[in-house]
Amino acid sequence: MLTIDAKGTYYRRLNEQVREAIAKGEKELLLKNVNGQYYIGDGLKGEAMITIEGVPGNDLAAFMDGPTLIVKNNAQDNIGNTMNSGKVIVYGNVGDVLGYGMRGGKLHIRGDVGYRVGIHMKGYKKQIPVIIAGGTAGDFFGEYMAGGALILLNLENKKDGQIVGDYLGTGMHGGTIFIRGEVDKKLCGAEVGISDPNEEDIKFLTDYLKDYCKDFNLKLEDIMKVDFKKLTPASSRPYGNMYAY
Amino acid sequence: MFKSLAPPEFLAKIDQVKCIKCKRCIQNCGWSVYSWGGDKVLIDTYKCVNCLRCYHYCPEEAITIEDNPVRFRSNANWGFYNIRNIKRQAETGGIPLTGMGSDMPYPVIFDNLLLDACQVTNPSIDPLREPMELRTYLGKKPAKLEFEKGPDGKSKLKTKMPPQIKLEMPFIFAPMSYGSISLNAQKTLAMAAKELGIVMNTGEGGLHEEIYPFRGNVIVQVASGRFGVNADYLNAGVAVEIKIGQGAKPGIGGHLPGEKIPLDIAKTRMIPVGTDALSPAPQHDIYSIEDLRQLIFAIKEATNYTKPVSVKIAAVHNVAAIASGIVRAGADIVYIDGFRGGTGAAPVIIRDHLGIPIEHALAAVDERLRQEGIRNEASIIAAGGIRSSADAAKAIALGADAIAIGTAALITMGCTVCGKCYTGNCSWGITTQRPELTVRLDPEVYAERLINMIHAWSHELKEILGALGVNAIESLRGSRERLRGVGLDSQTLDILGVKPTGR
Numbered sequence: 001m002l003t004i005d006a007k008g009t010y011y012r013r014l015n016e017q018v019r020e021a022i023a024k025g026e027k028e029l030l031l032k033n034v035n036g037q038y039y040i041g042d043g044l045k046g047e048a049m050i051t052i053e054g055v056p057g058n059d060l061a062a063f064m065d066g067p068t069l070i071v072k073n074n075a076q077d078n079i080g081n082t083m084n085s086g087k088v089i090v091y092g093n094v095g096d097v098l099g100y101g102m103r104g105g106k107l108h109i110r111g112d113v114g115y116r117v118g119i120h121m122k123g124y125k126k127q128i129p130v131i132i133a134g135g136t137a138g139d140f141f142g143e144y145m146a147g148g149a150l151i152l153l154n155l156e157n158k159k160d161g162q163i164v165g166d167y168l169g170t171g172m173h174g175g176t177i178f179i180r181g182e183v184d185k186k187l188c189g190a191e192v193g194i195s196d197p198n199e200e201d202i203k204f205l206t207d208y209l210k211d212y213c214k215d216f217n218l219k220l221e222d223i224m225k226v227d228f229k230k231l232t233p234a235s236s237r238p239y240g241n242m243y244a245y
Numbered sequence: 246m247f248k249s250l251a252p253p254e255f256l257a258k259i260d261q262v263k264c265i266k267c268k269r270c271i272q273n274c275g276w277s278v279y280s281w282g283g284d285k286v287l288i289d290t291y292k293c294v295n296c297l298r299c300y301h302y303c304p305e306e307a308i309t310i311e312d313n314p315v316r317f318r319s320n321a322n323w324g325f326y327n328i329r330n331i332k333r334q335a336e337t338g339g340i341p342l343t344g345m346g347s348d349m350p351y352p353v354i355f356d357n358l359l360l361d362a363c364q365v366t367n368p369s370i371d372p373l374r375e376p377m378e379l380r381t382y383l384g385k386k387p388a389k390l391e392f393e394k395g396p397d398g399k400s401k402l403k404t405k406m407p408p409q410i411k412l413e414m415p416f417i418f419a420p421m422s423y424g425s426i427s428l429n430a431q432k433t434l435a436m437a438a439k440e441l442g443i444v445m446n447t448g449e450g451g452l453h454e455e456i457y458p459f460r461g462n463v464i465v466q467v468a469s470g471r472f473g474v475n476a477d478y479l480n481a482g483v484a485v486e487i488k489i490g491q492g493a494k495p496g497i498g499g500h501l502p503g504e505k506i507p508l509d510i511a512k513t514r515m516i517p518v519g520t521d522a523l524s525p526a527p528q529h530d531i532y533s534i535e536d537l538r539q540l541i542f543a544i545k546e547a548t549n550y551t552k553p554v555s556v557k558i559a560a561v562h563n564v565a566a567i568a569s570g571i572v573r574a575g576a577d578i579v580y581i582d583g584f585r586g587g588t589g590a591a592p593v594i595i596r597d598h599l600g601i602p603i604e605h606a607l608a609a610v611d612e613r614l615r616q617e618g619i620r621n622e623a624s625i626i627a628a629g630g631i632r633s634s635a636d637a638a639k640a641i642a643l644g645a646d647a648i649a650i651g652t653a654a655l656i657t658m659g660c661t662v663c664g665k666c667y668t669g670n671c672s673w674g675i676t677t678q679r680p681e682l683t684v685r686l687d688p689e690v691y692a693e694r695l696i697n698m699i700h701a702w703s704h705e706l707k708e709i710l711g712a713l714g715v716n717a718i719e720s721l722r723g724s725r726e727r728l729r730g731v732g733l734d735s736q737t738l739d740i741l742g743v744k745p746t747g748r
Contacts, residue, residue, distance in 0.1 A: 015546055038539070043476040043547025062543040063476045078530055081543060082467075084475040100530045101471030103515060119529045120470060124515040144525050146516065174520050237503050237521050243592075244339035 002026045007033035011057065015039055022048050022067075036076070041069050041088075058095075061088045064105070077114070080107050085127065089215050093135065102129040102148065106208075108215050109133040113152075115165065116140045121175060123147025132212045139165030142231070143189075146174040151208065153223060154181045168192065169231050177231035178205060180223070188231065197230045251332040255293040256311045259286055263307035270299040270308060275672035275682050276665075296663040298672035330593065343593045344666030344676065346493060346585040346630050346652060354604035354737070355636045359746060361727040363714035370716055372707035378717035379703055381647055383484075383624040384409035384553040385577045407577065408553050410464070410483050412647060413442030414703045415637070415718055419628055419651030420466050420486065420557070422448025424501050424510050424522065425589030425666070426655075427683040428455065430675045433658060435459035436692035441699050446649075449488055449499070449524060451513040452481055464555065467544065469498060470524035472514035479547050484578070486555040487540060489528070492586025492629040495559030495600045499524035500590070505669050507678055538574035545575070553577035560584060560606030560629065561599075565613035572614060572623045580649065581606050583629025587652045589676055590667035603629040604643060608741045611644025611723055620723075634705035643741065644723040650699075657695045658686060 002021050006014050014037050021029060027048055031040070034054035041050060041061040048067040055073050062081035074092035078100065085104040093111035101120045104127030112135030119140065121129050129148035134155045141164050142150050154163045163181050170189030178201070183194055197205065205228065206220065213220050257278055259270070264286065271279040276292040279299065293310060300308045317328045330341045363369040370377075385407040393403040418434045425448060432455060434445040439462045446464040447456070451473020456463060460481050467474050468488035479485050490496060501510075501522035511518040531537050541554050555578035556571045558564070568579050583603025588596065607627045614620040627640040628649035637648040652662065659673035666676035674686035710718065713727055721727060729746040730738045738745055 012546075019549070039543055039546040042543055043479065045476060058539055059543045063474075063479060063547045065476050078539065078543075081530060081540075082471045082474050097530045101474070103471075103475070116529055120523075120525060122471075122516055124517070140529075143529070144523060146520060146523070171523065171525070173523065174517065239500060239521065239523070240502065241338070242340055242500075244333045244337040244341045 001028040001030060003030045003032060005032050006035070006037060006054070009037070011037040011039055015042065018050065019044070022046060041067060041086075044086075061086065064088075074111070080105065080131075083107075083129070091216070094133075096138070098133075099129060099131050102131075103127055104129050106211070107131040108212050109135075110216050111135045113137045116143065118142045118145055118148075118150045118177075120144040120146060121148045121150070123175060130208055132208065134216070136162060137164045140167045140170065141165060142169045142172055142175070142177045143167060144171040144173070145169060145177070145233075148175045149204070149208070150175070150177045151205065152177070152179045154179070154226075155218075155223070157181070157226065169233070172231075172233040173235070173237070174233060176201070178228045179231065180226050180228050183229045183231065191233050191235065192231050193234045195230050195232070197228050201228075201230055249291065249332070249336060251329045251336070252315055252317075253291045253293065253313050255290065255295045256313050257288050257290050257293040257299070258309045258311065259288065260307045260309070261285060263305045265305055265307075267304060269302045269304065273298045273302045273672060275670035275677060275679070276668070294663045294665040294668075296661050296665070296672050298659075326593075340592045340594070342590050342667045343596055343664055344587075344589055344591075345662050345664040346587045347597045348664070349597045351602070353630070354602055354733070354741070355630075355632075355639050357731050357733050358604075358639045358741075358743065359729050359731055360635070360638060360642070360709060360713065361729070362712040367714045369714050370711040372704075372711040375711075375716060377707040377710055378719070379414040379706060381412040381415040381718060382409040383412065383555075383578050383626070383646060385623060386621040388621055408484075408551055410444060410553060410578075411442070412444065414699065414706070415641060415645075415647040416441075416443050416699060416702070417464070417626065417647055417649050418443070418445040418654055419587070419649040420446035420448040420464070420488065421589070421651060421655075422450030422466075422472075423453050423456075423513050424448075424450040424505065424678070426676055427671075427674055427678060427686060428453055428509070429683050429686040429688050430655070430658060431456055432688035433686065433691045433695060434654060435462065436688055437654075437695040437699065438462040440692070440696050443699070444483060446486060447482070450501075450510065450522075451515060452478055453509075453513045457481065466557075467540075468524055469526070469528040470514075470522060472516065472522060472524075475515075476547050479544055480552070482552070484553045484555055485544050485548065486557055486578075486580065487528075487537070487544070487576075488557045489531070489537075490557070490559035490561075490582070491588060491591075492559045492582030492584050492600055492603070493588035493596045494591040495561050495584070495595075496526060497592070497595055498526040505678060510678065534570040534574050537571065537576075541575045555580050555626070557582060559586075559599075560601045560603055562601060564601065564606045565609040568610040568625075569613055569617055569619070572619050576623055578624045578626060579610065580626040580628065581610060582649075583607075583627075585630030586628055587655075588666075603627055603631075603640070605737075605740055607640060607643045607645055608725075608743075612742060615723075634702040634709070637702065638706060638709045638721065639728060641718065641721050642724055642728045644725075646722065653698070654695055657698045658691045 036057040038057040065084040077095035080099040096114035098117040113133040115138035132151040169192040391403040438445040449468035463482040465482040556576040557580035584600030624646040627645035671677040
């Protein structure tokens with residue numbers, strides 16, 4: 001394992017060091033004293049595992065394709081921007097615009113997520129992007145969602161109205177949102193239908209939550225004690241009748 | 246279903262005496278205007294868009310297409326299309342769509358600008374006899390150059406040059422996605438770009454594997470839908486473009502309906518077959534210049550600072566301030582699309598009433614960047630209604646580094662600017678994905694025509710440069726002294742930075 005001290009290092013130099021190390025075949029990196037450096041893991045490919053100590057800056061794992069990033073602290077905005085595959089594990093809370101246009105891979109967040117999470121998330125062939133957040137979410141959760149899954153766990157068991165913000169799933173035309181707890185229909189965009197998860201959904205949830213529980217040392221049974229609500233688009237063509245030809 | 250109260254725009258007519266009943270018109274029309282009635286060809290003229298495919302493929306010249314003389318009562322205020330669109334809206338409740346750039350009679354400033362020429366006191370140059378330089382580099386230029394002595398005692402460049410796109414002539418093909426145009430149309434652009442030493446642009450629909458061999462002549466685009474974007478895609482071309490807006494539909498998103506997403510397009514866009522490909526109006530990770538900077542550098546990091554990053558915007562009221570922000574955000578190229586710019590599909594009301602002309606936008610941006618001392622920080626691409634090499638020369642004199650050609654390139658492939666791109670029925674095989682139509686567009690054949698056209702424009706540009714008495718396009722760039730305005734008011738002249746004719 002290679003340790004890089006990020007203290008006082010400008011992001012461009014830090015990321016250069018990371019790229020150089022991975023190009024040399026390094027599989028495990030530890031970045032110490034990270035303090036807001038942007039773009040860690042940006043465009044990285046392969047199987048590397050990078051552990052980050054400190055708070056990384058925006059666009060963590062943007063365009064990333066394969067590696068695993070572990071953040072032992074909070075993280076900031078734009079994590080997993082247009083990410084293709086790989087995994088990001090964050091022990092704390094994260095900021096806004098998580099997984100924008102994400103096509104594959106996993107984002108496991110232990111705490112809360114901010115606004116505009118999972119916007120235009122897609123699925124493609126066998127790629128299913130999945131974001132799991134342990135806490136609560138802000139407005140525009142799953143806006144324009146086109147594929148993949150957003151799973152909001154509300155592990156603190158907050159009451160309806162505090163779990164997720166307004167404009168939930170507005171413009172949604174693919175994918176699934178699972179929310180642990182009750183969902184008020186008035187928070188949702190008109191394009192969203194709310195139902196109870198079926199057997200297949202529970203299997204899907206169980207599979208993905210097992211991995212999540214492993215990352216954070218949680219118990220699956222505790223999570224599954226509370227029922228989930230499933231949000232899906234009412235149509236894959238929400239704006240089909242908008243135009244005159 | 247009752248007959249639409251919006252009368253047909255065109256009358257397709259067949260001279261039954263000349264018609265040999267070969268049915269080629271039936272085969273060729275993508276809109277199903279013609280059908281076989283047992284003993285003669287039947288015509289549903291409501292469907293005719295006047296694209297002239299049938300006319301060209303009728304061996305007997307039996308077909309004529311006329312403007313429908315039946316019009317609503319003429320009225321200087323209530324024009325035909327005002328009334329027609331209301332009737333269509335009453336019948337469907339939808340937003341009328343259109344394709345191509347605006348056809349509204351707004352003033353075309355290019356037509357009120359004239360170029361200079363040399364007479365007596367400064368000799369003109371004959372481009373057939375003397376070399377003329379059209380080569381253009383797009384990208385950030387250093388503010389100053391530093392040199393150092395090498396070990397052999399010779400001076401060499403010490404300054405590290407930022408990445409550049411090399412163009413043999415100051416033209417690029419405008420972004421047109423696979424989905425909005427056919428793969429054969431994209432291939433035509435790619436083949437022509439490679440042969441000409443210029444570049445084409447994927448648009449926002451991803452990069453098809455058959456375009457990959459042309460990657461040295463391709464700009465890849467990143468738009469709000471992020472279709473087909475991954476780290477490989479960003480590194481595939483010679484540059485990456487962030488699309489913020491489009492001249493024909495500034496401020497609104499794109500929407501490729503699910504029925505137009507067959508397998509191959511879905512694969513290229515990396516989305517499931519049959520779902521809508523929605524491009525949200527803004528990129529939801531960009532709400533400010535700072536956010537834009539973040540994405541520009543996310544792309545630079547992903548490409549290891551080896552590719553110039555372009556930002557494409559629509560020409561809008563505050564375009565100069567916006568462009569300044571874009572340059573300060575770190576863009577290497579600013580692409581400005583005037584309101585006349587083309588589109589595969591846009592609401593009529595948006596296309597015809599939002600944005601400003603490229604001439605004004607270009608002059609304002611060039612002037613602003615010069616005033617701020619940052620003009621060298623980015624190249625400017627001008628687009629949106631460039632119809633000829635004269636328009637191109639005038640745009641370059643107003644400050645453009647290169648000109649984007651969209652509609653003009655499609656015209657070489659058979660397009661007649663009928664404006665029905667959004668229907669997906671293009672009889673010429675350009676803006677359609679129907680295999681029986683796209684097969685008509687042979688990239689080998691049409692790339693040659695496109696190459697011919699760009700060569701012709703380049704020769705014309707050289708003639709213009711020769712007449713101006715300069716031997717490089719660089720000498721015309723931003724040289725507004727070589728332009729004069731005819732019939733323009735003083736305020737317009739002031740914005741353009743151009744004197745009136747006679748002065």
